[in-house]
Amino acid sequence: MKLMCIHAHFDDFEFVAAGTFDRIIGQNSGGAQTKLVVCTDGAVGHHFRSLEETRAMRWKEQQSASQIGGHEVERLRLPDGTLRREANPVVDRAFVAALWKTIRAFEPDYLFCPPLAQDPLAGVHMDHIAVAEAVRNVAYMINVPHAYIDLYPSPDVESMPCKVPVILNTYDAYMAGANPYDFVVNVEAAFETICEMAWCHQSQIREWLPWVGRHQMSVPESFEEWKQVMRERFDRQNQELGLPAGIAAEPFMVTSWGEVPTTDRLLADFPGIMAEFSNMENLNRRLATLGLGAS
Numbered sequence: 406m407k408l409m410c411i412h413a414h415f416d417d418f419e420f421v422a423a424g425t426f427d428r429i430i431g432q433n434s435g436g437a438q439t440k441l442v443v444c445t446d447g448a449v450g451h452h453f454r455s456l457e458e459t460r461a462m463r464w465k466e467q468q469s470a471s472q473i474g475g476h477e478v479e480r481l482r483l484p485d486g487t488l489r490r491e492a493n494p495v496v497d498r499a500f501v502a503a504l505w506k507t508i509r510a511f512e513p514d515y516l517f518c519p520p521l522a523q524d525p526l527a528g529v530h531m532d533h534i535a536v537a538e539a540v541r542n543v544a545y546m547i548n549v550p551h552a553y554i555d556l557y558p559s560p561d562v563e564s565m566p567c568k569v570p571v572i573l574n575t576y577d578a579y580m581a582g583a584n585p586y587d588f589v590v591n592v593e594a595a596f597e598t599i600c601e602m603a604w605c606h607q608s609q610i611r612e613w614l615p616w617v618g619r620h621q622m623s624v625p626e627s628f629e630e631w632k633q634v635m636r637e638r639f640d641r642q643n644q645e646l647g648l649p650a651g652i653a654a655e656p657f658m659v660t661s662w663g664e665v666p667t668t669d670r671l672l673a674d675f676p677g678i679m680a681e682f683s684n685m686e687n688l689n690r691r692l693a694t695l696g697l698g699a700s
């Protein structure tokens with residue numbers, strides 16, 4: 406089983422899919438191969454540190470967090486070798502090509518990325534939207550071997566087929582109040598690991614996020630306090646989604662951007678799907694229709 410999460414910023418993964426990755430690794434006796442891809446360089450998200458310092462710090466923090474979770478991590482490099490800056494809504498050919506290259510190299514079974522806003526009144530973070538749009542755009546191209554041959558020259562004339570993943574959208578806190586979901590994974594068993602991973606992002610959770618606002622975050626002084634902040638965060642999210650308090654849960658939407666799964670496959674691959682809060686019957690009907698589309 407191979408899982409890949411593509412997201413905009415350092416720390417995004419920890420807040421949307423870290424628990425599910427942990428549970429899937431635990432379910433597979435041979436483990437699971439997991440990879441995190443961060444699409445921005447992290448340099449501008451701070452109020453008193455220099456760009457250089459912030460860029461280096463964020464990368465170091467992400468590496469520590471990924472190590473705790475047992476995940477490989479990479480910063481998405483554009484074809485010219487540079488990293489993408491933040492506050493960048495542009496989905497250009499270079500961005501899509503870089504995703505194409507990195508997804509093809511890993512061949513995930515499941516790819517997780519942020520959602521596109523379905524409600525025009527919902528707030529968004531432009532970097533999250535750009536990643537969502539880029540993943541949607543690249544999806545069909547994943548199995549088109551020469552799509553970006555001009556940017557990534559290859560001597561191979563004959564190409565092997567490349568697996569196209571099932572692409573799932575994660576929850577997005579910037580769209581609070583406008584997050585639909587198909588199924589919810591109970592990640593309470595991974596709560597401690599999620600907190601430990603997120604705690605690695607010190608320059609964010611103790612400096613930047615409380616300062617920038619809109620996160621309803623106090624500054625945690627210890628790991629115990631941080632766990633409390635995380636519990637409150639999950640409870641707020643659950644309240645929004647109509648889930649009970651006191652359970653860490655991660656909701657997902659199933660797209661037809663890539664391969665369309667069956668609900669049976671999802672139920673087998675995702676431990677801890679909360680049946681009472683997941684509409685598998687509706688999802689089943691929707692996936693059956695989506696599966697009829699062009700392939």
Ligand SMILES: [Zn+2]
Binds near residue numbers: 413414417530533
């Ligand atoms: Zn983010």
